[in-house]
Amino acid sequence: xxxxxxPQMYDPTLWHRLQFAFSIVYHYLFPQLTMGLAWFLVYWKxxxxxxxxxxxxxxxxxxxxxxxxxxxxGVVTGPPMEFQFGTNWGEFTKFAGGVIGQTLAMEGxxxxxxxxxxxxxxxxxxxxxxxxxxxxxxxxxAIGSWLSGFFIIVxxxxxxxxxxxxxxxxxxxxxxxxxxxxxxxxxxxxxxHNQMAALVTGSFVVTALGxxxxxxxxxxxxxxxxxxxxxxxxxxxxxxxxxxxxDQQAKLVARHQEPALAAMEGxxxxxxxxxxxxxxxxxxxxxxxxxxxxxxPGMLSFLAFGTFHSEVRGLDAFPESEWPTNxxxxxxxxxxxxxxxxxxxLLMGLANLARWRGxxxxxxxxxxxxxxxFPFPFIANTAGWITAELGRQPWLIYGLYPTSEGAxxxxxxxxxxxxxxxxxxxxxxxxxxxxxxxxxxALRGPDAAPHGHAAHGQPGMEGxx
Amino acid sequence: xxxxxxGILAFMLIMFSxxxxxxxxxxxxxxxxxKTNAERREVIAxxxxxxxxxxxxxxxxxxxxxxxxxxxxxxxxAGYYLALWLxxxxxxxxxxxxxxGGHLPDPLWQAFxxxxxxxxxxxxxxxxxxxxxxxxxxxxxxxxxxxxxxxFTDFGVRGRVGILDWYTLSVAVMTLFLVCAxxxxxxxxxTQGPVHERSNRWASRLWWAVAVGFPIVTLExxxxxxxxxxxxxxxxxxxxxxxxxxxxxxxxxxxxxxxxEQRAFAGSCAIIAGLLGMLAxxxxxxxxxxxxxxxxxxxxxxxxxxxxxxxxxxxxxxxALLLAFGYMTFIVRQFRGKVxxxxxxxxxx
Numbered sequence: 145x146x147x148x149x150x151p152q153m154y155d156p157t158l159w160h161r162l163q164f165a166f167s168i169v170y171h172y173l174f175p176q177l178t179m180g181l182a183w184f185l186v187y188w189k190x191x192x193x194x195x196x197x198x199x200x201x202x203x204x205x206x207x208x209x210x211x212x213x214x215x216x217x218g219v220v221t222g223p224p225m226e227f228q229f230g231t232n233w234g235e236f237t238k239f240a241g242g243v244i245g246q247t248l249a250m251e252g253x254x255x256x257x258x259x260x261x262x263x264x265x266x267x268x269x270x271x272x273x274x275x276x277x278x279x280x281x282x283x284x285x286a287i288g289s290w291l292s293g294f295f296i297i298v299x300x301x302x303x304x305x306x307x308x309x310x311x312x313x314x315x316x317x318x319x320x321x322x323x324x325x326x327x328x329x330x331x332x333x334x335x336x337h338n339q340m341a342a343l344v345t346g347s348f349v350v351t352a353l354g355x356x357x358x359x360x361x362x363x364x365x366x367x368x369x370x371x372x373x374x375x376x377x378x379x380x381x382x383x384x385x386x387x388x389x390x391d392q393q394a395k396l397v398a399r400h401q402e403p404a405l406a407a408m409e410g411x412x413x414x415x416x417x418x419x420x421x422x423x424x425x426x427x428x429x430x431x432x433x434x435x436x437x438x439x440x441p442g443m444l445s446f447l448a449f450g451t452f453h454s455e456v457r458g459l460d461a462f463p464e465s466e467w468p469t470n471x472x473x474x475x476x477x478x479x480x481x482x483x484x485x486x487x488x489x490l491l492m493g494l495a496n497l498a499r500w501r502g503x504x505x506x507x508x509x510x511x512x513x514x515x516x517x518f519p520f521p522f523i524a525n526t527a528g529w530i531t532a533e534l535g536r537q538p539w540l541i542y543g544l545y546p547t548s549e550g551a552x553x554x555x556x557x558x559x560x561x562x563x564x565x566x567x568x569x570x571x572x573x574x575x576x577x578x579x580x581x582x583x584x585x586a587l588r589g590p591d592a593a594p595h596g597h598a599a600h601g602q603p604g605m606e607g608x609x
Numbered sequence: 610x611x612x613x614x615x616g617i618l619a620f621m622l623i624m625f626s627x628x629x630x631x632x633x634x635x636x637x638x639x640x641x642x643x644k645t646n647a648e649r650r651e652v653i654a655x656x657x658x659x660x661x662x663x664x665x666x667x668x669x670x671x672x673x674x675x676x677x678x679x680x681x682x683x684x685x686x687a688g689y690y691l692a693l694w695l696x697x698x699x700x701x702x703x704x705x706x707x708x709x710g711g712h713l714p715d716p717l718w719q720a721f722x723x724x725x726x727x728x729x730x731x732x733x734x735x736x737x738x739x740x741x742x743x744x745x746x747x748x749x750x751x752x753x754x755x756x757x758x759x760x761f762t763d764f765g766v767r768g769r770v771g772i773l774d775w776y777t778l779s780v781a782v783m784t785l786f787l788v789c790a791x792x793x794x795x796x797x798x799x800t801q802g803p804v805h806e807r808s809n810r811w812a813s814r815l816w817w818a819v820a821v822g823f824p825i826v827t828l829e830x831x832x833x834x835x836x837x838x839x840x841x842x843x844x845x846x847x848x849x850x851x852x853x854x855x856x857x858x859x860x861x862x863x864x865x866x867x868x869x870e871q872r873a874f875a876g877s878c879a880i881i882a883g884l885l886g887m888l889a890x891x892x893x894x895x896x897x898x899x900x901x902x903x904x905x906x907x908x909x910x911x912x913x914x915x916x917x918x919x920x921x922x923x924x925x926x927x928x929a930l931l932l933a934f935g936y937m938t939f940i941v942r943q944f945r946g947k948v949x950x951x952x953x954x955x956x957x958x
Contacts, residue, residue: 216708219661220701226671230686231693241679242914246922249676252669253929260665261936264658265943272943284936310917316679318915322924552687554755563694570698574705581712 159560160232160551165533166564167224169526170571174218176525179293179339180346181211182286184373185266189279199365204282205270206366206590207350210582212267215285217578219260224567232560236540236550242318243309243325244299251295259288293342294335301331303541304532305400330396334532337389341528343381344488345521350374351495352518353586355511364505366590371495371504375514379492386485391447397535398448401542403462404535407471408478409444410434411458419445419456423483427475432460469537469547477530484524491517610919612893614677615909617926619889621673625666626737626885627791627878632660633737634792636703636730637785639723642796642807646716649723653707655799659940660707664700676922681896681912688748688756692772696736703729731785738784742777745888746770746833747898750905766833770900776833783819783826787881790815794861794877798870812865812873834898841891850890854883 185204192200226248229237237245262284270278302309308325309317319325354370357363398405406412410427411419412434421444425437445454459467468474495514498504505511540547635656643649674682686693702725710722749756749769761771773781793812797805831838841847857879864873892898896912899905913919 213708213712216704219664220704220708223668223671223700224697226668226675227686227693227697229675230671230682231690232687234683234687237675237683238680241675241682242918245672245676245679245914246918249669249672249922250925250929252665252672253926253933256665256668257662257929257933258936260661261659261933261940264661265940269658269943277943312915312917314915316915318918319921320917322921552683552690554757555687555690559690563691566694566698570701574701577705577709581709584713 154557156555156557156560157548157551159557159564160555161547163232163560163564163567164225164228165530167221167228167567167571169529170575171218171221171225172525172529173522174214174221175289175293176342176345176522177214177349178211178218179289179342180344181207181214181349182282182289182346183343184346184350184377185211185282186279186286187373189275189282193275193279199369201275202590203366203369208267208282209585212263213578213581213585215259215263217574220574221571232552232555233550234552234555236545238316239545239550240302240317240541242312242316243302246319246322246325247295247299247302251292255288255292255295259285259292262288290339293339297335297338298326298328298331300532301328301334303539304334304536305330305396306541306544330400333389333392333396337385337393338528340381340384340389341521341525344378344385345525347374347378347381348488348518348521351378352515355515356586357589358505359508359511359515363589363591368505371514372499375492375495375499375504378488379496382485382488382492386489390482390485394447395449398456401535402457403459403466404468404474405448406457406459406462407468407474408531408535409456410437410471410475411444411456412460413458414455414461415458416455417445417453418442419448419454421447422479424479427472429471466538468534470534474531474534477527477534481524481527481531484520484527488521488524610916611909611913613923614673614913614919615889615893615896618670618673618677619886621666621670623882623885623889625663625670627881628663628666629660630788630791630881631795632656632663632792633730633734634788634790635796636707636726636792637734637789638792638796638808638811639727639730642793642811643804646719648804649719650711651800651804652796653711653726655796656707658944659937661704662937662940664704673926677914677919678896678909678912679914681907681909684750684755684907684912685748685897688758689743689772690757692736692758692760696733696740699729699732699736703733734785734788735781738781739772739777741784742780743772744892745780745830745837745898746774746776747900747906749901750897750899750907751901752905754905754907767900776829779826779829783822786815786818786822790819791877791881794865794870794874798874816861816865837888837891840893841887844890844893847887847890850883850885850887852883853879853886857881857883 185207188200188204188207191197192204229241229244229248262281265273266278266281266285269281273281302325305328307328307330308319308321308323310320312318350370351374354367354372354374357367358371394405397408407427409422410425412432418441420439420441422434423438423440425434425439428435442452444456446452448454448456459471491513495504495510498507498510536542538547539545540550635652639649639652643652671682706722706726706729710719710726713719743758746766747770748758759771761773762769764771764774766774766776790812793808793815796808797812800808857876860872860876861880862876864870864876894908894910895906896909897907899907
């Protein structure tokens with residue numbers, strides 16, 4: 145053994161991947177809530193405008209405060225991703241920057257300018273703007289945030305299922321057909337699936353706060369509003385996440401990323417008909433089997449290909465070099481997502497049943513569950529994205545460009561680990577701040593005046609140095 | 610086509626510098642022009658609802674850099690790996706401090722975030738100044754076509770340079786003075802009472818400092834990149850930049866004499882935009898200048914993506930820009946005039 149032969153600590157690509165994965169998972173905790181909440185704000189502002197009822201204006205005002213904090217976290221944690229294309233994934237950027245750069249630049253030009261111009265006015269410009277313009281501001285922010293999601297998903301869809309591109313003489317990619325690139329079928333399905341999932345997050349959070357207020361016996365009118373609008377939206381969105389969007393997404397994976405489907409389901413052997421879907425089980429990659437499986441016969445054939453008699457190829461049908469690189473995590477992530485998604489439909493079905501019977505605000509055990517359920521959509525969204533990104537491995541652009549080629553050549557593992565650790569520390573502090581401030585806002589509730597104005601009303605506060 | 614995209618990228622970075630320049634400057638002066646809590650809230654409110662719109666110019670420029678010059682972006686960003694991450698962290702702290710500072714009506718909480726805000730703005734002004742110095746001076750690109758930079762080496766400007774040397778440091782200090790002067794001019798326009806008085810006084814001092822420093826840095830630049838001025842003077846666009854800067858100077862001086870605050874501020878913007886425009890014209894076509902030997906430099910042509918992609922991006926870029934200005938106009942019209950603390954109290958967002 146030669147000491148000091150290799151100054152590199154392991155494979156740098158692993159650290160590059162870990163840093164990107166960590167920063168994007170953390171970042172996306174915030175935009176999913178932003179995109180979900182935005183339409184609640186639009187709806188309440190609109191109702192306030194049409195009916196003149198104060199409860200809608202109050203709801204919008206209260207949620208705008210939480211929305212603003214959440215939005216700010218998204219703004220602050222977003223740029224590291226764009227930078228990482230250059231700093232950490234330089235070879236990939238050289239190869240594919242001409243394609244993915246288009247949508248990343250579009251995101252900046254079309255949605256960030258829109259959102260960033262309007263969000264300040266949305267949160268604290270109600271007096272200056274008046275009700276009509278304030279409603280339009282909310283609408284603009286909502287559109288901007290969904291547009292932003294669209295461009296990012298088109299970018300990701302190209303990596304999952306590249307279409308519309310061409311190869312230049314210098315060996316780099318360019319866009320040959322902008323329409324095909326933007327309207328990538330994978331992207332459209334993924335966008336629909338993802339946006340519905342964001343709506344699930346937003347509506348679960350709204351419902352949870354309503355449940356909290358109801359349990360505490362505070363702001364009864366607002367609690368009722370959040371519970372009713374939240375639970376109904378949550379049910380509709382949860383159903384849409386599963387069907388048709390999730391179903392279509394699974395069919396795309398089955399058609400275009402067969403090894404990913406096999407790994408998601410932990411199928412090591414090909415089976416020609418009545419292939420069962422796995423509800424519970426642990427993939428044992430070394431032994432090439434699924435330990436202690438609980439399965440439903442025929443369902444995988446049906447869900448993936450539409451008939452019970454379709455063949456589903458297992459991992460044995462593909463060379464190991466094409467297998468996703470982390471089969472266990474991929475399997476668990478997929479099952480966590482799908483399992484939680486099913487539970488969401490059941491829970492919100494129950495909540496809407498209670499509502500229909502007029503007992504939503506008074507059934508305390510149900511309110512407890514609804515209050516404590518809000519973290520789970522965040523977990524399900526994250527698990528879904530882990531499924532998508534691990535299923536794509538070992539490719540950076542599926543079938544076109546391997547992940548192992550993409551990292552910047554001159555950036556060492558140690559440097560990446562340094563920035564990853566720094567980022568972790570900073571994000572930990574940001575997370576504490578966020579939880580503290582949102583928690584503070586939530587506990588104060590919708591009937592408290594915003595701090596800014598409260599501070600102005602208190603003599604003595606003003607002159608405090 | 611390459612010229613056009615070089616121009617677009619330069620335009621976006623100049624927009625960022627002018628707009629975010631006054632935010633950096635106002636933020637950096639925050640603690641000295643505003644003494645009480647209420648005054649500090651006034652400064653934050655003056656920075657106003659558009660600071661993140663300003664920041665988007667940098668983010669959008671990043672995307673544009675990627676779509677137009679992916680090879681140059683990959684080379685430069687990887688080369689500046691650690692420096693860029695430090696800049697990103699400062700950006701995060703600044704964004705967070707402006708957001709959460711007004712959130713709790715507690716004097717210690719606010720005082721803490723005020724200091725974080727001021728310090729991160731000073732750091733960012735210096736970082737962007739050093740970055741500008743690096744763009745002018747160049748990077749140690751050699752025959753391998755890649756480079757990495759130490760934070761500093763021997764403080765020289767040739768060969769194996771570091772990020773900081775005597776030249777980039779002096780550009781950084783100069784930038785700090787310039788954005789502070791710019792910020793003070795902006796605060797003079799947007800505030801009233803004691804904050805207005807102090808901003809006005811600081812604007813005078815800082816513009817004098819800029820007036821003293823600028824010729825020195827210009828002389829240094831002519832030593833570090835001898836061909837730059839020559840190249841610029843041969844291109845008519847550079848004269849336009851020169852005219853903007855000189856016109857801005859006249860507007861600034863007369864505006865400040867006669868207390869025409871809008872004119873002074875417009876002059877301040879024109880000076881920065883004109884100088885940077887002139888610089889961009891002079892730098893073309895080199896994107897990454899090599900301090901090792903000129904033949905290793907990366908030109909815009911070499912760093913660019915395929916002509917087809919550049920052509921495509923031209924279809925959507927102009928309408929997107931018009932929309933961006935549309936939103937800005939809407940907001941600026943809503944928030945025009947002096948800050949009204951009772952209305953514009955920026956609790957947070």
